[in-house]
Amino acid sequence: MLPEMAYLRWHLRWRANGWRNAQKIENRDLWGALLELVEKHDVTLVKVAGHSGHPLNDRADALARAAIPTV
Numbered sequence: 001m002l003p004e005m006a007y008l009r010w011h012l013r014w015r016a017n018g019w020r021n022a023q024k025i026e027n028r029d030l031w032g033a034l035l036e037l038v039e040k041h042d043v044t045l046v047k048v049a050g051h052s053g054h055p056l057n058d059r060a061d062a063l064a065r066a067a068i069p070t071v
Helices: 004-007 011-016 027-041 055-070
Strands: none
Touching: 011 027
């Protein structure tokens, strides 16, 4: 799994603050679902620089961009 690690580092503070930082956390439902699954399963999170040519990160970016018109 290659998520945006900056967000995942902050999840404990978000939860403690009622899912808020200076502003309301966007996509709280999605982050909550992701973190719930990460806690239940043996998951290794790997930080990958965005747009650095990493094949799986590039694939995730392509899928996200392709999904934009459907949202």
